[in-house]
Each structure stands twice: as structure tokens, then as C-alpha cells.
Amino acid sequence: MPLTNQSLLEIQHLRRLFKDTVAVKDVSFSVAKGICFGLLGPNGAGKTTTIEIIEDIIPPTSGTVLYKGKPRSASFREEVGIQFQHTSLFDFLSVEETLLSFHKLFARPVDIEALIARCELGSLRKRRSTNLSGGQLQRLMLALALINNPELIFLDEPSTGLDPQSRRNLWNIVDNIKEEGKTIILTTHSMEEAQHLCDEIAIMDQGMIIAEGTPNELIRTYCRTSTLTLPVETLASRPIAAEIEWTPHEDRAVIHTDSIDRTIEQLTARNISLTGLSIHNPTLEDVFLHLTGRTLRD
Template sequence: MKVIEVSDLRKEYRGRNVVDGVSFTVEEGEIFGVLGPNGAGKTTTVECVAGLRVPDSGTVRVLGGLGPAEVRRNLGVQLQSSALPAKIKVWEALDLYASFYPAPADTGALLERVGLSARRDAYYGRLSGGQQQRLSIALALVGRPRVAILDELTTGLDPQARRDTWELIEQVRADGVTIVLVTHFMEEAERLCDRLALIDSGRVVALDSPEGLVSRIGSPQRVRFRPSHPFDDAILRALPEVTGVRHENGRVEVSGTGDLLPPVVSALTAAGVIPADLRIEQATLDDAFLALTGKKISA
């Protein structure tokens, strides 16, 4: 079932098309990523979906075409720009947001769920960055939404807090909540998203699973190693998977297709060559975005 349908969405600011004909659908139960560099139009797009901005043209249907009031009751939103007063306590923020809904979630259970029970009396300003983001997720979920929009949720977090937040997002999806995740972190998108809309300069340049996007660029797999002693390249070039062998500064780079590592290691072993510092490299989502847009996303 399609829970979000966006068709030819457009939004202009000061004569510039911030969102320029964006179209995509989000299926029930998936984590759908909106990926692109800062200023690409990602946040404006999801704000139009959430009813926080009025598009200049195009259509947005949420949960089959619910009216604005029903959309607000069924859609949880955490925006990048949202912040709470430093002196509000965790439990006060949750109670405030819960008061907006006719049948909110149990706030105590929700705090336990996001790992903030021990910080319920803490001021928002005293929370760590990771704790503030966990509270943001709790606030997005307090209305028992069917769909949650999470915008740049892990920006500014240290690597461990980021991974903890990813685990929480996966748990939320496991409970049946459809998630729209706005991000410019490639690793985050690859880890979490079932499908992605790559947005650049207000337009969707590609729409697919992370694996599907990477496969589009047809980049070869590469195996790099330092051989224990010189050997004849022919033992590797004879392998059907190998398309090239290159030497540089005492290292060997083998490029090819399919599952390259096993045949390369087997051939080297048969020749008595020990591959030290062995590394395997494959095309990434970052490579795919660069190939599709000519740009890199800076973290």
C-alpha cells in the first residue's frame, strides 16, 4: 500500500526552484530515504508532505488522501531545525506533545523505549546530542503515528550515538511505523533505507534501492594486496572474473566482476604467493551519487 504519493511537486523561493518537479511514492512499512547534499530541496520536500509548507503546484497524498487534520494525527515529524527550550524537562516536553493528540502513547513506556527513563527530569539543555535526538524521536512517536518523518536526525552526533540512533530507527520500523528519512550521510542511507530518492538541485535524479543505485554505475570490484614475492600476472589475467591487473608502489590492484576475491586468492595460493594487506573495494552509494550527479556529498 502506498502511504505517501508525491507527483510533480514544485516550490519556488525568491525566483529559485527549490523543489522542481519532484515525484515519488512511499510504501507502507518501509524506510524511504531522501538523500542529497545540503540545499538540494530535501527538507522543503518533506515539509510539503507534512503540510508545513504549501507547494506552488503538484500533488501530495498521505494515507490515501486524508485531510490536513487527519494527516497531523497520523504523521509524526522531527525536523532538523526544531529545538526545545533549554529549561524544559524531558517529561514536560513529552507531556506537552502528548496533549496535542486524542489518544497518545504512554509517555513512560515511550521514554523507556528510547532509553531516556533515567533522564526524565533532566533539562533539555543538559542532554547530550544523542539524547536530544532520542527525545526528538519520542516526540515524533508520541501521537502513535503510522508514518514518521525524520529530518537529518544524526547530524552532529558522534559515531557511537549515530549507530545507537540507527538501531532505534530500525526498532521503530519493526513496530510497523513507515519512516521517511532525510539524510546526507551515505552510510546512514545504505544501512537503513529500503529505497532512496536521490535529490539534487530540487530534482529526483534517481529512485531505487541502495543496491540498485550502486549497480547502475557498473563499477568493477577491486582487490588490492602486497605480494610476498613477484609473480607472473598471467595467473590472474587467466581468471574469467579478472578484467585488469595493475602494479603500483609494490602493491597489486586486480579489477574484475562478480565475486572476485575467492578466485584471486585461490590462484595466488596455487602459485605460492601470499597476499599481505589484502583489501577488497566495491562501488559505494557515494560513487553512485557522484556518477549520477557529478557531485560528491560532503559530510
């Protein structure tokens, strides 16, 4: 894989064995500066192992990680932010005390008040982490990942288990971080999250990357077909509809098409009513299903 000037990270032929288990078989990809890169895959695909190798938490069995074109140096840990799971927090500390204790660990931390404001923790300063809701806890973990003003941020399933409102809230904060030009590597089980946040996505399965591209590229490459459905009687009762390829499914007539516009033109040209029409455009979930034969748990 060629090293481009814009690449912040180059991952080359990573492989990791745990005794007899091949967790990561042969993984290569590059991450351009300033993008949000998503690593998606079913349980056991090798995402966590890959990320932990990149984070320098575990070594690879073989393969190379280059950061800014060079092997990672001792300063790598100072330049990256990792959103850990909340089990790593001290229960007896308040939000503010937790932030201050981590703040002291870094040579060039961010302004703590700005961080509290950005992560919407102002009203929660005195609250212990044990008394935070899921969304509040995730915002605290995100604040800790940002405390050293990192250039590269690792987010591990940032919104899993959050209600829709808290999830939107968290995405807004992540969008805001992206706007500053920071680079984000994200693992997620949520296709909606990947579609919303990621500029590029690599889909992993069985220790390998099986597809890579922007969300739209992946959809265009693997799932070109949209699905239109109408009440089955709309087509079943019309002999003229025989010219249109459709199949019955329960009480719906299903039409697969690579051009919604053309199909709608065909229907209207035959005076077929569009009442009750529904359209399903392919999503990343369809891409994932197509490639792995599985859906991702949300």
C-alpha cells in the same frame, strides 16, 4: 506513477520556486506502507523543501501529495510525527515536562512511560534539555515525534553529529520503530545511515530525483565493479601477472573486477600470493559519487 494498494504516500510532479530559485524541479515518488524511505542528496539538492511540502509545512508551486490515495485532510497532522530540530524546545522545561506538555496536545497519544523507556530517557526525566548530550537530545526529539503514535514519521538527519555509540543507539530505536510496521521518511547525509536503515532510497540532485531503488539495486545498477589491491611488488615482480589487468597506484597494485571470485581464482592459479590483499566492494557512497560527481558530507 501508478497508485498501488500498499502506497501510503504518492508524490506527483512536485515543483517549488522561491522567487527565481527552482528548489524542486519535478519530483515524483511513492512510499509503500511500512518501509523506511531515504531521501539523499548534496547540500541544496531540494530535500528539505520536498519534505516540508510533504509534511504540509509549505505549499508546492505545483504538484500533488496523496496520503492513503487522497489529498491530505485536516487529520494528516494528527497522523504524522515530525522530528524537529531542538531549537523548538523550551529551555526551562525538563525532559519529562517537555514530553508531558506535548502529550496534552494530541487526542490519542502513546503511553508516556512506554515512550520514555523506548527512547531511553528514564534516567534523564528531570534534566533540562539544555543539559542533554547530542545523543540524548536526539532521543528526546525522536520521542516527541512519536508522541502521537504516528503512522508516518519524518526524520531529518537523525544522527548527524553523534558519536558512533549514540548513533548505533539511535539506529536501534529506529529499527525497533520499523519493526512495528511504521513508515519512515528519512533525510540524511550519511551513506552508512542510509545503508543501515533504508529499504528504499531516492537520490536527489538539483531539484530532481536522479536514481531510486533499494540500496542493493542502486549498487548493482550503478557500481558493479569491486576493487582489489595487493602490494605492488606482488604483481610487478611476476611476468605471469601480465595476464591480469592491473594498474599501479603508489605502493599498491589495483585490479578492478566485476567478479571478486574469478579474479582471486586467476591470481591463485598463477601462484600469486594473496598476502596484503584488500577488497573494496562498492557502497552507496560510490553510487552517489558516480551519479553526482560529489561525495556527501557525513
